[in-house]
Amino acid sequence: MSFSKVYASLNAKQKEAVDAIDGPVMVIAGPGTGKTQLLSVRVANILSSTDTSPESVLCLTFTNKAAANMRERLTELIGPDARKVVVKTFHSFAAEIMNQYPDEFWNGARLTTVPDSVQLDIIESILKSLPIDNPLSVTFAGQFTSIGPVKNGLKLAKEAGLTPEKLKALINANLAYIDLLEPQIVELLSSTISNKKLPDLESKIAELPPQELNRKVT
Numbered sequence: 001m002s003f004s005k006v007y008a009s010l011n012a013k014q015k016e017a018v019d020a021i022d023g024p025v026m027v028i029a030g031p032g033t034g035k036t037q038l039l040s041v042r043v044a045n046i047l048s049s050t051d052t053s054p055e056s057v058l059c060l061t062f063t064n065k066a067a068a069n070m071r072e073r074l075t076e077l078i079g080p081d082a083r084k085v086v087v088k089t090f091h092s093f094a095a096e097i098m099n100q101y102p103d104e105f106w107n108g109a110r111l112t113t114v115p116d117s118v119q120l121d122i123i124e125s126i127l128k129s130l131p132i133d134n135p136l137s138v139t140f141a142g143q144f145t146s147i148g149p150v151k152n153g154l155k156l157a158k159e160a161g162l163t164p165e166k167l168k169a170l171i172n173a174n175l176a177y178i179d180l181l182e183p184q185i186v187e188l189l190s191s192t193i194s195n196k197k198l199p200d201l202e203s204k205i206a207e208l209p210p211q212e213l214n215r216k217v218t
Helices: 003-008 012-019 035-049 064-084 090-100 116-128 147-159 164-188 198-206
Strands: 058-061 086-089
Touching: 003 035, 003 064, 012 035, 035 058, 035 064, 058 064, 058 090, 064 086, 086 090, 116 147, 164 198
Parallel strands: 058 086
Antiparallel strands: none
């Protein structure tokens, strides 16, 4: 999609942010409101309206997925020059700076990604320390059955930018919600279920209290 078409689809406030090509701009918006799109369009506008070179533009995001998404959107907007725009996550950008100038950091820090085998050893050591009745400690043929889900869970938590404290708070909130719903669901399912009862059951389940999560979980 061309820049003009994407720009035309923006609302007034989004256009105001895109048109501000000089100086800092703060955009406060919730998830799924088009922040990545907005930033991509602003970069495209800066490159088309000024003599700024793509190599001098730095875009930072929190996750690899968001960085790939931004790169894809930039390619759609400005073409091959999108490859020259520096798009990184905060962590990868910081790691690159530390690796380029190790003497400027504590103990000549050089960051490297932990090999998969080491990651696996760390996860296994944690699972081995769990009580035998913990679902994550279940093994089959000498192997932990939860290693795959644990690795995927860690990946999702990282992509969501969750700290250990926030993750614990979300888990506790989910457990509290389950405790709230469990007796009500048990009561709803206490009688025999038939096709005729499904619409009524569906209606009653829809009436169950929704989960109210505090977005400022700390």
